Amino acid sequence: MNKSLKAVILAAGKGTRMKSEKPKVLHEIFNKPLAGWVLSACEEIGSFENIVIVGHKGEDVEKFVKKQHPESVCVYQKEQLGTAHAVSMAKDTLGDFDGNVLILCGDTPLITAKSLFDFVEYHNKNNSDITVMSSVFENPFGYGRIVRNKNDAVAEIVEQKDCSDIQKDIKEVNAGIYCLSWQKIKGFFDNLKNDNVQNEYYLTDIIKWGNEAGLKVLAYILKDCSETLGINSRAQLADAFKTMNERHLNELMENGVTIVSPANTQISPETEIDADTVIFPNTFINGKNKIGKNCKIGPFAHLRGDCTIGDYVKIGNFVELKKSFVKSHTNISHLSYVGDAEVGSNVNIGAGTITANYNSITKEKKQTIINDGASIGSNTVLVAPVELGKKAFIAAGSVITKDVGANSLGLTRSSQREIKNYVK
Numbered sequence: 001m002n003k004s005l006k007a008v009i010l011a012a013g014k015g016t017r018m019k020s021e022k023p024k025v026l027h028e029i030f031n032k033p034l035a036g037w038v039l040s041a042c043e044e045i046g047s048f049e050n051i052v053i054v055g056h057k058g059e060d061v062e063k064f065v066k067k068q069h070p071e072s073v074c075v076y077q078k079e080q081l082g083t084a085h086a087v088s089m090a091k092d093t094l095g096d097f098d099g100n101v102l103i104l105c106g107d108t109p110l111i112t113a114k115s116l117f118d119f120v121e122y123h124n125k126n127n128s129d130i131t132v133m134s135s136v137f138e139n140p141f142g143y144g145r146i147v148r149n150k151n152d153a154v155a156e157i158v159e160q161k162d163c164s165d166i167q168k169d170i171k172e173v174n175a176g177i178y179c180l181s182w183q184k185i186k187g188f189f190d191n192l193k194n195d196n197v198q199n200e201y202y203l204t205d206i207i208k209w210g211n212e213a214g215l216k217v218l219a220y221i222l223k224d225c226s227e228t229l230g231i232n233s234r235a236q237l238a239d240a241f242k243t244m245n246e247r248h249l250n251e252l253m254e255n256g257v258t259i260v261s262p263a264n265t266q267i268s269p270e271t272e273i274d275a276d277t278v279i280f281p282n283t284f285i286n287g288k289n290k291i292g293k294n295c296k297i298g299p300f301a302h303l304r305g306d307c308t309i310g311d312y313v314k315i316g317n318f319v320e321l322k323k324s325f326v327k328s329h330t331n332i333s334h335l336s337y338v339g340d341a342e343v344g345s346n347v348n349i350g351a352g353t354i355t356a357n358y359n360s361i362t363k364e365k366k367q368t369i370i371n372d373g374a375s376i377g378s379n380t381v382l383v384a385p386v387e388l389g390k391k392a393f394i395a396a397g398s399v400i401t402k403d404v405g406a407n408s409l410g411l412t413r414s415s416q417r418e419i420k421n422y423v424k
Ligand code: UD1
Pocket: 010, 011, 012, 013, 014, 053, 077, 079, 080, 081, 082, 083, 084, 085, 086, 105, 106, 107, 142, 143, 144, 145, 157, 159, 173, 174, 175, 176, 201, 202, 203, 204, 230
């Protein structure tokens, strides 16, 4: 943990353009809210005690933060009077904190821990007091412009609506991420002004304020500007999903995983896959998973998260897997649902096998344990909780409600009858 770093994440806005009942920052990419991605990136660089500024449906955001990021806290901003006003809500919580405060927005899920790390390093190495992250955009419309003086130093940030015609041509924009030496700059929040076109308290005013106060003010240009894409609409949400997915697929391929058709494969960045595994088309892998080497996954496989898969495992078409542990050399080749299960090595799960793990009356989920070498015939229902011993053999079409011992045959189907000449 980095004791000298905390983040303040702005997430009070309504996100009108999402046309949603849900606060914007709780919309998800790969099962994880936008704000969750930002918080995780902060945690990855050692910042755990973060402050999320919430407003619109703040209780919902707070519920999520308490559950998934318990070291962080939410602070309410009742009226959204501007970005500086939002940060000022964190003043009491930060108090005498003597370190760097990162400011981020809760709706920019593509920012990476690597970029945040480099950004904070830059701030520290240059003994900066205020560092703003900037990007160069061919079309800078809508963003605050970074205005530099003759010496190329950052003089101020001017918002789109306050720009002169000349300033409108500036392509370097404010990415909305700041690193602030808290004790040096906290005075800025004591005397906020809103004399601008939008009558908002702008956080961007801190640049000019810092310069006037004789502080060191720098801009750090982020090369990959896709990282600071803010989500305002469903279309941008889809764009961000695509970018996050492509980034991870490229990483996996660089590490030796074959992705047969990247255009129709989705794999959550929280899924690790070892080399020489092949992912066939139309596979969707959500959440946190670990997949070993030399596996074959798909086509049309669906992993829903919390799965650990060994080496040389086959997960074939129309197989859904959730919260399961599958050891090496096991085949689940077709049309199966395996959830809340522990599956040993060298197991063969026949087509159409289902773990009945959920009781919809009690709402309980139960475990299925399948030991090494077991063989399960097609169309079997394993009603959890149930355990199959080593090399247990289950006859096709069985409904298994009781444990089956090692080397034993489990069979529940009724025997076949033949009525001679029935058709005649
Ligand atoms: C802001 C910057 C702009 C920058 C851009 C980058 C200011 C004044 N402008 O503009 O220079 O180029 O981000 O994306 O800072 N929020 C609150 N409470 C408020 C106001 C905003 O929590 O009172 C949150 C919003 O929910 C949002 C974020 O702060 O997540 C940014 O606010 P927004 O109004 O969208 O700022 P921009 O106009 O995009």
